[in-house]
Amino acid sequence: MLNRSRQILSEPLRLQCCRYLASDQKPTPPRTLITGSLGQLGLTLAKEMRSRYGRERVVCTDIRKPPKIVLQSGPYRYANILNKSGLEEILVEHRIDQVVHFSALLSAIGEQNVTLALQVNIEGFHNIIDLCKIHELKLFCPSTIGAFGPETPKNPTPDLTLQRPKTIYGVSKVYMELLGEYYHHRYGLDFRSARFPGIISATTPGGGTTDYAVQIFYDAIESGHHECFLEPNTRLPMMYISDCIQSVVQMMECPAEELTQRTYNIAAFSFTPAEIVAEVQKYVPLTVEYKVDKTRQKIASTWPEVLEDKNARKDWGWDPQYTLEKMVPYMLQKVKSQLHSEQVIKDLF
Ligand SMILES: NC(=O)c1ccc[n+]([C@@H]2O[C@H](COP(=O)([O-])OP(=O)(O)OC[C@H]3O[C@@H](n4cnc5c(N)ncnc54)[C@H](O)[C@@H]3O)[C@@H](O)[C@H]2O)c1
Numbered sequence: 590m591l592n593r594s595r596q597i598l599s600e601p602l603r604l605q606c607c608r609y610l611a612s613d614q615k616p617t618p619p620r621t622l623i624t625g626s627l628g629q630l631g632l633t634l635a636k637e638m639r640s641r642y643g644r645e646r647v648v649c650t651d652i653r654k655p656p657k658i659v660l661q662s663g664p665y666r667y668a669n670i671l672n673k674s675g676l677e678e679i680l681v682e683h684r685i686d687q688v689v690h691f692s693a694l695l696s697a698i699g700e701q702n703v704t705l706a707l708q709v710n711i712e713g714f715h716n717i718i719d720l721c722k723i724h725e726l727k728l729f730c731p732s733t734i735g736a737f738g739p740e741t742p743k744n745p746t747p748d749l750t751l752q753r754p755k756t757i758y759g760v761s762k763v764y765m766e767l768l769g770e771y772y773h774h775r776y777g778l779d780f781r782s783a784r785f786p787g788i789i790s791a792t793t794p795g796g797g798t799t800d801y802a803v804q805i806f807y808d809a810i811e812s813g814h815h816e817c818f819l820e821p822n823t824r825l826p827m828m829y830i831s832d833c834i835q836s837v838v839q840m841m842e843c844p845a846e847e848l849t850q851r852t853y854n855i856a857a858f859s860f861t862p863a864e865i866v867a868e869v870q871k872y873v874p875l876t877v878e879y880k881v882d883k884t885r886q887k888i889a890s891t892w893p894e895v896l897e898d899k900n901a902r903k904d905w906g907w908d909p910q911y912t913l914e915k916m917v918p919y920m921l922q923k924v925k926s927q928l929h930s931e932q933v934i935k936d937l938f
């Protein structure tokens with residue numbers, strides 16, 4: 590895993606990473622805290638970071654009871670991001686150097702509970718960013734294609750453009766981007782953010798508009814039939830989990846002077862439901878029925894089709910490895926193992 594990760598980094602970044610990997614060289618690897626680590630992305634990132642920096646140097650947190658295997662794999666702490674002093678205690682006790690802030694309510698679930706989304710996505714972020722400022726910690730918080738709206742150019746969508754999202758999720762992410770950049774400008778906080786496409790992994794997602802693109806693999810393996818909640822021609826940017834995790838590591842390890850901006854679009858590939866169905870059908874029999882969910886379709890219709898990521902490629906060597914065609918057989922294999930032997934959670938550690 591470690592070799593693979595290093596292979597795909599650009600030359601300057603690879604040299605930077607080697608500084609963490611060679612035990613006789615300085616500086617020592619960072620101590621990292623991940624919030625919302627039991628969601629779709631957190632444990633995969635924890636596994637990658639632990640392989641690079643050491644098991645005890647990555648502290649997973651969330652408000653949910655973790656599976657036993659998570660407890661066995663390294664430090665895990667209960668941390669509600671709405672409890673600022675509780676968070677501070679953990680940051681101080683573990684002598685944390687950097688935070689990856691994943692806790693959030695995603696687009697579809699946010700529309701079902703706007704008050705809670707405001708609390709988690711905005712108040713929670715206030716707590717995190719203030720603590721990072723006080724304790725001089727580096728902060729990564731992902732943004733999303735959901736930070737754009739219907740007025741945004743859809744194809745391609747540049748880094749700097751109109752952002753008038755129509756979900757509370759999108760509004761809170763634009764606020765997060767702006768506040769992070771303000772704290773960087775005003776206080777020198779080392780804030781970094783990448784706008785993720787919909788992420789596809791065998792770990793199931795937590796209430797987003799792009800979730801169909803994970804569910805389709807479970808349906809293909811379990812029943813051979815998928816009910817799709819988006820229209821067949823809805824094109825959205827997507828990315829495989831391995832590339833997503835690489836983007837976090839690469840961006841966090843990039844020397845500050847190489848970043849020309851603090852929020853970057855990142856892209857891998859885009860597809861429509863009809864296109865992913867056709868790709869899955871190359872490997873397994875699959876029928877599909879389009880039962881469109883009006884709320885999620887309305888959200889998807891306001892999002893970009895293709896993100897422009899030339900600045901991320903130029904500044905910190907962003908170079909995704911997975912295409913739709915390469916990802917589909919991997920996903921089918923992962924989901925099959927997950928269903929038959931809970932292998933995916935084991936794979937994480
Ligand atoms: N998954 C994607 O497709 C995607 C795409 C773009 C951006 N992102 C961003 O990446 C981050 C991680 O996404 P994810 O898919 O893992 O999300 P997820 O919904 O799967 O997980 C979020 C986690 O936050 C935790 N959480 C909720 N309330 C909390 C609270 N009060 N205190 C602490 N933790 C709390 C939940 O328990 C959950 O484990 C989010 O910020 C999301 O906006 C994700």
Ligand SMILES: C[C@@H](O)[C@H](N)C(=O)O
Nearest residue numbers: 695696733797798799
């Ligand atoms: C796109 C992303 O932010 C998330 N998967 C959602 O659909 O809400």
